[in-house]
Amino acid sequence: MLRLDNVSVTFNAGTPNEVRALQNLSLFVEDGEFVTVIGSNGAGKSTLFNVVSGAVHADSGRIELDGEDITISPEYQRSHDIGRVFQDPRLGTCPGLTIRENLSLAAIHGRRAGFRRDVKKAEESWFIEQLERQRLGLEHRLDADVALLSGGQRQAITLVMATLAKPKLLLLDEHTAALDPNAAEQVISLTQELAEANDLSVVMITHSMQQACDLGDRVIMMNQGKIEFEISGEERENLTPADLIERFHSLGSGAELSDRQLLA
Amino acid sequence: MAVNSSAAEPQQARGSNILGDFFLRVIVLTIVIAAFMRFGNVNIGAIGQGLGYALAGVTVFLTFRVLGFVDLTVDGAFPIGGAVCAVLIFGGVRAEIAILAAFVAGALTGLATALIDILFKIEGLLASIIVITGAYTVTLHIMGGKSNVPLLGKETLISRHSRDFRNWLVEQFGDQMRRQSTNLLEIMIFGLVVIVVLVILYWFLRTEIGLAIRATGKNDQMVRATGLNHHLMIIIGLMVANGLTGLAGSMVVQQFGFADVSLGFGLIIRGLAAVIIGEVLLRPRTVGQLLIAAAAGMLVFDISRAWIFSALDLPTTDIQLVSALVVLAALGTPRLYDQWQSYRQRHN
Numbered sequence: 001m002l003r004l005d006n007v008s009v010t011f012n013a014g015t016p017n018e019v020r021a022l023q024n025l026s027l028f029v030e031d032g033e034f035v036t037v038i039g040s041n042g043a044g045k046s047t048l049f050n051v052v053s054g055a056v057h058a059d060s061g062r063i064e065l066d067g068e069d070i071t072i073s074p075e076y077q078r079s080h081d082i083g084r085v086f087q088d089p090r091l092g093t094c095p096g097l098t099i100r101e102n103l104s105l106a107a108i109h110g111r112r113a114g115f116r117r118d119v120k121k122a123e124e125s126w127f128i129e130q131l132e133r134q135r136l137g138l139e140h141r142l143d144a145d146v147a148l149l150s151g152g153q154r155q156a157i158t159l160v161m162a163t164l165a166k167p168k169l170l171l172l173d174e175h176t177a178a179l180d181p182n183a184a185e186q187v188i189s190l191t192q193e194l195a196e197a198n199d200l201s202v203v204m205i206t207h208s209m210q211q212a213c214d215l216g217d218r219v220i221m222m223n224q225g226k227i228e229f230e231i232s233g234e235e236r237e238n239l240t241p242a243d244l245i246e247r248f249h250s251l252g253s254g255a256e257l258s259d260r261q262l263l264a
Numbered sequence: 265m266a267v268n269s270s271a272a273e274p275q276q277a278r279g280s281n282i283l284g285d286f287f288l289r290v291i292v293l294t295i296v297i298a299a300f301m302r303f304g305n306v307n308i309g310a311i312g313q314g315l316g317y318a319l320a321g322v323t324v325f326l327t328f329r330v331l332g333f334v335d336l337t338v339d340g341a342f343p344i345g346g347a348v349c350a351v352l353i354f355g356g357v358r359a360e361i362a363i364l365a366a367f368v369a370g371a372l373t374g375l376a377t378a379l380i381d382i383l384f385k386i387e388g389l390l391a392s393i394i395v396i397t398g399a400y401t402v403t404l405h406i407m408g409g410k411s412n413v414p415l416l417g418k419e420t421l422i423s424r425h426s427r428d429f430r431n432w433l434v435e436q437f438g439d440q441m442r443r444q445s446t447n448l449l450e451i452m453i454f455g456l457v458v459i460v461v462l463v464i465l466y467w468f469l470r471t472e473i474g475l476a477i478r479a480t481g482k483n484d485q486m487v488r489a490t491g492l493n494h495h496l497m498i499i500i501g502l503m504v505a506n507g508l509t510g511l512a513g514s515m516v517v518q519q520f521g522f523a524d525v526s527l528g529f530g531l532i533i534r535g536l537a538a539v540i541i542g543e544v545l546l547r548p549r550t551v552g553q554l555l556i557a558a559a560a561g562m563l564v565f566d567i568s569r570a571w572i573f574s575a576l577d578l579p580t581t582d583i584q585l586v587s588a589l590v591v592l593a594a595l596g597t598p599r600l601y602d603q604w605q606s607y608r609q610r611h612n
């Protein structure tokens with residue numbers, strides 16, 4: 001599904017502010033696989049998503065999606081196959097437009113925008129059904145301006161929008177971080193269901209060790225732009241947050257845990 | 265922008281309440297303007313003039329507010345549209361076709377700005393100044409090297425009906441209407457054009473492309489993540505927007521009876537003033553209301569300016585200075601008001 005070969009990204013190269021955000025990173029995600037990514041702040045997790053989605057271009061290396069070389073293709077083209085929830089809740093939806101209008105935009109996914117006005121009934125009812133399952137009451141507010149919603153509510157909508165057009169790959173960047181614990185649980189279980197029902201490949205960044213252990217098939221730990229370790233198979237099945245934190249610590253300097261991670 | 269505001273109260277669907285308020289404000293504004301013109305001795309020609317320029321206000325709304333693009337192209341698109349229209353009408357082409365051609369010419373001017381912005385990554389402000397500078401020469405060339413093309417005796421949208429309309433008016437209301445007949449005819453024809461254009465725009469901004477253009481101005485990252493080319497949306501947006509200014513140019517040329525290279529001078533600043541006047545006076549919320557407010561703002565601007573001229577009995581040479589002062593008043597008053605408000609709050 002997704003293959004990264006020795007991908008590097010350096011910001012502000014040659015200046016005192018140089019940051020080597022990704023260093024010769026290689027990664028393979030199988031069809032239908034669910035991968036969780038953990039790592040301290042600034043480890044390069046979001047940059048990994050940016051380079052896959054095309055928001056940032058790789059300085060070197062090669063990226064393949066579904067057998068196709070996408071290393072230099074523009075972001076909007078890659079987006080036909082990639083659904084995305086950003087770390088910043090503001091990026092996934094458009095303020096000034098209503099929830100329904102945002103849905104119309106998401107429904108264009110994968111084709112050209114035209115002069116059509118309303119989304120198909122089937123798409124709208126699917127969308128409403130997913131909103132109902134999040135139990136945030138958003139299904140009653142379809143004509144509300146998105147700017148009036150909280151960050152968590154916007155993330156919840158973005159998740160549904162990102163899966164509406166059935167992408168091949170779903171990239172979730174701490175998409176429950178802005179939600180309260182109850183809502184986070186709803187959204188996580190919806191994430192799992194959506195991934196299974198649509199047979200999506202999912203990569204999910206999280207700071208919650210619990211989520212990293214509960215969800216998916218494989219855990220990846222990133223540090224300073226590299227993949228530090230992976231846990232899969234049997235070891236992954238029996239993994240507990242305590243184990244993860246221990247592995248984290250054993251890395252020594254450079255990998256520091258925030259309080260948020262220890263508490264999670 | 266209230267991004268992380270905690271869950272707002274379940275918001276009522278924007279119902280008839282706000283809509284009603286808006287139209288109430290429109291009606292009040294209309295009455296105030298009518299009274300103002302009556303007692304301030306403003307000729308109703310100012311309305312026709314305002315309607316001629318109104319679509320330039322809508323252009324500025326589309327570029328600055330919808331696309332979030334600082335675009336000064338109107339100063340070039342307006343005379344180009346006017347020149348194309350005048351040359352075609354002079355050559356015997358029907359006025360309707362000349363007007364459509366003016367729209368296309370304006371749209372191409374917008375395209376030039378969009379391409380400079382996208383290909384060279386020169387920001388809108390500079391890109392549009394480059395385009396305006398070049399547009400001056402293009403306008404001169406369109407007019408065959410002359411700085412002025414008169415339309416005397418040619419059939420324009422106005423002159424086509426003016427005799428019939430005058431006769432009808434005199435027949436119905438007596439001889440005192442003779443003097444106002446051209447002004448009234450302009451108001452009717454231009455009013456119709458503006459309304460038709462606004463209705464089409466209202467429809468357009470709610471189609472998928474329209475939504476994508478609106479989203480590009482607010483969150484282009486999301487547009488790309490949706491699989492849409494945000495550059496294409498900037499191109500379409502700037503073309504449609506500046507096409508409207510080209511169209512306005514063609515209307516004003518037919519009204520004046522001539523085209524001139526200097527016709528668009530300072531128009532961008534009037535467009536900005538129009539948008540702000542519309543927003544302050546009418547407090548529009550929905551897309552349709554915003555469009556109406558931008559057009560209405562231009563009317564208010566032109567009428568206020570005409571009033572200053574007649575009240576102070578100024579010569580036409582002072583027109584740009586008066587424009588600048590009216591713009592200053594329109595832009596400055598809301599800011600002074602805000603400053604005064606926060607001053608009062610701090611000292612309470």
Ligand SMILES: Nc1ncnc2c1ncn2[C@@H]1O[C@H](COP(=O)(O)OP(=O)(O)OP(=O)(O)O)[C@@H](O)[C@H]1O
Nearest residue numbers: 011012019021040041042043044045046047048087
């Ligand atoms: N556009 C950019 N320009 C310059 N530096 C950047 C840019 N984007 C990211 N960086 C830098 O790259 C490094 C990796 O950032 P990234 O956002 O990928 O971290 P992260 O693992 O997602 O962290 P967090 O857990 O805080 O979200 C950081 O040092 C960051 O400052």
Ligand SMILES: [Mg+2]
Nearest residue numbers: 045046047087
């Ligand atoms: Mg991040």
